[in-house]
Amino acid sequence: MVGDWVWYEGAFGARVWVSGVDLSEYEMRRQGISFERESDMPVLYDGVQVGTRRVDFFVEGVVLVELKALSAPLDRLHVVQVRNYLEVFGLDVGLLLNFGRESLEVKRLRNRRGVV
Numbered sequence: 418m419v420g421d422w423v424w425y426e427g428a429f430g431a432r433v434w435v436s437g438v439d440l441s442e443y444e445m446r447r448q449g450i451s452f453e454r455e456s457d458m459p460v461l462y463d464g465v466q467v468g469t470r471r472v473d474f475f476v477e478g479v480v481l482v483e484l485k486a487l488s489a490p491l492d493r494l495h496v497v498q499v500r501n502y503l504e505v506f507g508l509d510v511g512l513l514l515n516f517g518r519e520s521l522e523v524k525r526l527r528n529r530r531g532v533v
Contacts, residue, residue, distance in 0.1 A: 438473060438484055441514075445476070452476045460505045472502060481511040491515050491522055503528035 438454070445452050453475045460468040474482035483499050485491065491513060499511045508528060515522035 441474065441482070441484065445474075450476060451478070452482075458502075458506045461507060462505075470502065470505070472506075479508065479510065481506065481508050483511065483513050485513070485515040486517040487515050488517050490518065491524060496524060496526060499524075499526050500529065504530055 442452075442454055455471055455473060456475045457469045457471050458475065458481075459466040460470055472481050473484045476482055481499065481502055483495075483502070485495060487495075495513055495515075499513045503509070503511050503526065510528075511526045513524040513526060
Protein backbone atom coordinates (compact mmCIF):
# COMPACT_ATOMS: atom_id res chain seq x y z
CA MET A 418 0.00 0.00 0.00
CA VAL A 419 1.22 3.48 -0.85
CA GLY A 420 -0.59 6.40 0.75
CA ASP A 421 -4.26 5.42 0.78
CA TRP A 422 -3.81 2.99 -2.13
CA VAL A 423 -3.44 -0.79 -2.05
CA TRP A 424 -2.54 -3.43 -4.60
CA TYR A 425 -5.67 -5.43 -5.34
CA GLU A 426 -5.32 -8.70 -7.18
CA GLY A 427 -8.41 -9.15 -9.31
CA ALA A 428 -9.47 -11.71 -11.84
CA PHE A 429 -6.76 -13.65 -13.64
CA GLY A 430 -4.09 -12.32 -11.29
CA ALA A 431 -4.24 -8.78 -12.65
CA ARG A 432 -2.94 -6.33 -10.03
CA VAL A 433 -4.20 -2.77 -9.84
CA TRP A 434 -3.92 0.12 -7.40
CA VAL A 435 -7.19 0.85 -5.58
CA SER A 436 -8.08 3.06 -2.64
CA GLY A 437 -8.41 1.27 0.71
CA VAL A 438 -11.06 3.81 1.64
CA ASP A 439 -12.99 3.10 -1.57
CA LEU A 440 -12.80 -0.66 -0.96
CA SER A 441 -14.06 -0.22 2.59
CA GLU A 442 -16.94 1.96 1.39
CA TYR A 443 -17.85 -0.57 -1.30
CA GLU A 444 -17.94 -3.45 1.20
CA MET A 445 -20.07 -1.56 3.70
CA ARG A 446 -22.56 -0.57 0.98
CA ARG A 447 -22.64 -4.15 -0.33
CA GLN A 448 -23.41 -5.46 3.14
CA GLY A 449 -26.06 -2.82 3.88
CA ILE A 450 -24.08 -1.15 6.67
CA SER A 451 -24.93 2.50 7.24
CA PHE A 452 -21.97 4.87 7.50
CA GLU A 453 -20.67 8.36 6.90
CA ARG A 454 -17.40 8.69 5.00
CA GLU A 455 -14.83 11.36 5.90
CA SER A 456 -17.31 12.84 8.30
CA ASP A 457 -16.57 16.07 10.17
CA MET A 458 -17.21 15.22 13.81
CA PRO A 459 -17.68 17.85 16.53
CA VAL A 460 -14.93 18.12 19.15
CA LEU A 461 -16.57 18.72 22.53
CA TYR A 462 -15.03 20.29 25.61
CA ASP A 463 -17.13 20.61 28.74
CA GLY A 464 -20.20 19.93 26.60
CA VAL A 465 -19.42 22.75 24.16
CA GLN A 466 -18.30 22.27 20.56
CA VAL A 467 -14.81 23.78 20.22
CA GLY A 468 -13.87 22.44 16.80
CA THR A 469 -14.17 19.55 14.38
CA ARG A 470 -12.02 16.64 13.22
CA ARG A 471 -12.53 14.48 10.17
CA VAL A 472 -12.78 10.72 10.67
CA ASP A 473 -12.45 8.15 7.88
CA PHE A 474 -15.75 6.42 8.70
CA PHE A 475 -18.49 6.76 11.29
CA VAL A 476 -20.38 3.46 11.16
CA GLU A 477 -23.96 2.76 12.26
CA GLY A 478 -23.87 5.97 14.30
CA VAL A 479 -21.72 4.38 17.02
CA VAL A 480 -18.34 3.14 15.73
CA LEU A 481 -15.43 5.31 14.61
CA VAL A 482 -13.21 3.67 11.97
CA GLU A 483 -9.75 5.07 11.26
CA LEU A 484 -7.83 3.66 8.28
CA LYS A 485 -4.07 3.59 7.88
CA ALA A 486 -1.83 2.48 5.03
CA LEU A 487 1.45 1.82 6.79
CA SER A 488 4.15 -0.67 5.84
CA ALA A 489 5.18 -0.75 9.53
CA PRO A 490 2.92 -2.14 12.26
CA LEU A 491 0.50 0.17 14.02
CA ASP A 492 2.15 1.78 17.01
CA ARG A 493 1.18 3.50 20.25
CA LEU A 494 0.68 6.89 18.56
CA HIS A 495 -1.98 5.49 16.22
CA VAL A 496 -3.79 3.92 19.17
CA VAL A 497 -3.60 7.19 21.13
CA GLN A 498 -5.03 9.09 18.15
CA VAL A 499 -8.13 6.87 18.01
CA ARG A 500 -8.59 6.87 21.80
CA ASN A 501 -8.41 10.68 21.77
CA TYR A 502 -11.03 10.78 19.00
CA LEU A 503 -13.29 8.49 21.03
CA GLU A 504 -13.03 10.77 24.03
CA VAL A 505 -13.62 14.08 22.25
CA PHE A 506 -16.44 12.66 20.11
CA GLY A 507 -18.12 11.00 23.10
CA LEU A 508 -17.96 7.53 21.51
CA ASP A 509 -17.38 4.17 23.16
CA VAL A 510 -15.84 2.00 20.40
CA GLY A 511 -13.37 2.54 17.56
CA LEU A 512 -11.59 0.39 15.01
CA LEU A 513 -8.08 1.08 13.78
CA LEU A 514 -7.29 -0.71 10.51
CA ASN A 515 -3.94 -0.88 8.71
CA PHE A 516 -4.16 -2.00 5.08
CA GLY A 517 -0.47 -1.46 4.38
CA ARG A 518 0.85 -4.76 5.76
CA GLU A 519 0.83 -8.17 4.14
CA SER A 520 -2.20 -9.04 6.31
CA LEU A 521 -4.85 -6.60 7.51
CA GLU A 522 -3.99 -5.31 10.99
CA VAL A 523 -7.02 -4.58 13.21
CA LYS A 524 -7.25 -3.01 16.66
CA ARG A 525 -10.57 -2.64 18.50
CA LEU A 526 -10.38 0.22 20.99
CA ARG A 527 -12.62 1.42 23.81
CA ASN A 528 -13.00 4.85 25.33
CA ARG A 529 -11.19 4.34 28.65
CA ARG A 530 -12.63 7.46 30.25
CA GLY A 531 -16.20 6.55 29.47
CA VAL A 532 -18.58 8.15 27.06
CA VAL A 533 -18.98 11.89 27.64
